[in-house]
Amino acid sequence: MDIGGWLGRRKLEKLAEADPRFEVWVAERGLLCPYCLKLVAARGADAREKLFVHIEGICERFAEGAGSPEPMAAMEERRQFLGIREALKFHESWSITDKTGRWYCPFCAKPTKVTVDPENPSLDKLARLIPTHLRACFSYRSNPENFKPAEELRELISRLQQDEKLAAQIREKIEAGAEILMQVTRAAKWVCPYCLVCVEHVSLASEVLRRFTAPALIAKHLLHNCEGFRASRTTRPLPEVKARVAQLDGAGAPVPAKPEGGEDDYLSRIRKEIVEIRRDIGMNDELQQSLKKARQVVQQMLPKKVPVIPGYEIALHFKSCLDVGGDFYDFVEKPGGRLGIAVGDVSGHGLEAALVMGMTRKALNMRARGLTDPLEVLMHANSDIVPDLETGTFVTCFYGVLDPARHEVVLARAGHCFALHYAARSGEVRAVKSNGIPLGVLTGPGFDKLLTLASCHLEPGDILLQYSDGLTEAQDGRRELYGEQRFMDSVRAYGRHDADYLVNKVYAHVQQFMGEEPQHDDITLIAVRRKPA
Amino acid sequence: MASAIFEEPGFRVLKQEGRGEGTLVLKLEGSCTSLDFLSNVERIEKIIRGLPESAVVLDVSELDYVNSRFISLLVLLTGSKKRIALHHPSRMLRDLLAVVGIIDWFELILPEGPGTEA
Secondary structure, eight states: OOHHHHHHHHHHHHHHHHOGGGGOEETTTEEEOTTTOOEEEOOTTHHHHHHHHHHHHTOTTTGGGTSOOOOHHHHHHHHHHHHHHHHHHHOGGGGOBOTTOEEEOTTTOOEEEEEOOTTSOOHHHHHHHHHHHHTTOHHHHHOTTOOOOHHHHHHHHHHHHHHHHHHHHHHHHHHTTOGGGOEEOTTOEEEOTTTOOEEEEEEOSSHHIIIIIHHHHHHHHHHHTOHHHHHOSOOOOHHHHHHHHHHHTSSSOOEEOOOOOTHHHHHHHHHHHHHHHHHHHHHOHHHHHHHHHHHHHHHHTSOSSOOOOTTEEEEEEEEOOTTTOOEEEEEEEOGGGOEEEEEEEESSOHHHHHHHHHHHHHHHHHHHHHOOOHHHHHHHHHHHHGGGOOTTOOEEEEEEEEETTTTEEEEEEEBOOOEEEEOTTTOOEEEEOOOOOOBTTSOTHHHHTTOOEEEEEOOTTOEEEEEOHHHHTOBOTTOOBOHHHHHHHHHHHHTTSOHHHHHHHHHHHHHHHHTTOOOOSOEEEEEEEEOOO | OEEEEEEETTEEEEEESSOOTTEEEEEEEEETTSHHHHTTHHHHHHHHHHSSOSEEEEEOTTEESOOHHHHHHHHHHHTTTOEEEEESOOHHHHHHHHHHTOGGGSEEEOOOSTTOOO
């Protein structure tokens, strides 16, 4: 080595001393070059020397000291990739797939979304896909070194497949209404028809539990704990199972696990829990403090992006006022390319308004997914939330459905501001009027009868706008309201432009009007524009 | 291997072995409507708060009947400054967290593959 080479080596050694990127090992097979990310195979004390020889002599990225090492994150990613590739080569348990090519994780023993093409199995491709599973794999994250040996993994997979197969059969039978499998106690606990034991952790109380949770738990019980199932795969006679349920209940007839209305039941459970949460919060200062933040989080959870509808522009402007506002909005994509649009405003403030807002949005979303008629959506949502509202709390709401095939918006309004229609041909703006009182004021027919439907046909360039009263009630320094007239003038002035430009200009106009005055309420503005021909 | 840090017939909290550095994995099993849970929420909270790890993964995949008391427990645990992750939360639990507005406070580890969503 000449003097130049010696000096270069000293410089490199000094650099490596302070930089952990020169010490990245790949499964004890060698060090990773921090410049070109290649594995320099070597073991033990020689590894560092071999790395330096590689860097000085072969590595093009080093470029005689002009290059710079890659970031640690890139090196970690490369190390994981090479480590996985090594594991795939040398450990059988890393290469287990089923007939369809699904790769089984050697940590959690579950089938993953990673698939191997049996015609063209590529180690590199597999090593690149596996980290997507490992990032979410609970067992891997708990201990990345502890993968299962192939034999144990195969046994676990076979047991898992057996469990899944039986669970699928049970799910089918439950869905077909097999009474023998649906015997529960008054406390909604399942009674096994094979061993007559009350299995506490199996519940059939809701559609979700019946479809998703219970079949797997029942299968687990039958295959691993049930003496009756092990002895004979025949259930006891139904009267005997019913008698056992009656016995467990103390006396009286058994309570069958009859479906109780799917989503309705689910929603009512959430409602019940919200009432309880409210009570808990009232009793606990720490909870109260913690949940003060929750309201802001609820608003942050509102959709950030607007949906894309061919032939239409949709623009949104939402400016939250964190002290007292209660605005929310939602978009629900429906079959046939239709789009449900909801805008609402909860009276009251603080955590109460946050809970009501979250609840109303959830109820509207669930109803909008299942129903087509905006009137029905609002009627059902009203029934859903009325029991949860404290006296004096109500929600004004707009709900409309855009049908892009017919270029029509059908809408209903529960005490909310009128929607506005901008007609491109005439440049005029009009209110789309319909009747309705806010959600939570009256229940049943009292609310339903007052609700009317309206519709609006959109010609090319036409716009439908929905907004909250925070916009029209924005105040200037003299306490004068921005008002509907200024709003309509503003829409008229910018209606020829695209939807994004329009909502930004309208909001800028409101801000200009308010001057130095603070914003007292949330402002929501949604514009739906049919693209000009 | 797992050892119980709280165990009653209707509810137990298991400490999973083989955890990553600074992260603790606790498996919660049983029903949130059982008296064993309801009458011991404060005790469970204190036990978990007292653990030295700064990040806790709560495996709730085998937890039944999540309810307001469980939500309260989660809220109080976030006050402990520990990072809390929920492993396989049910749809009910996720919806409740969303409605209350605290879903962003937790890292959610969701199940993969068809048919595993509960």
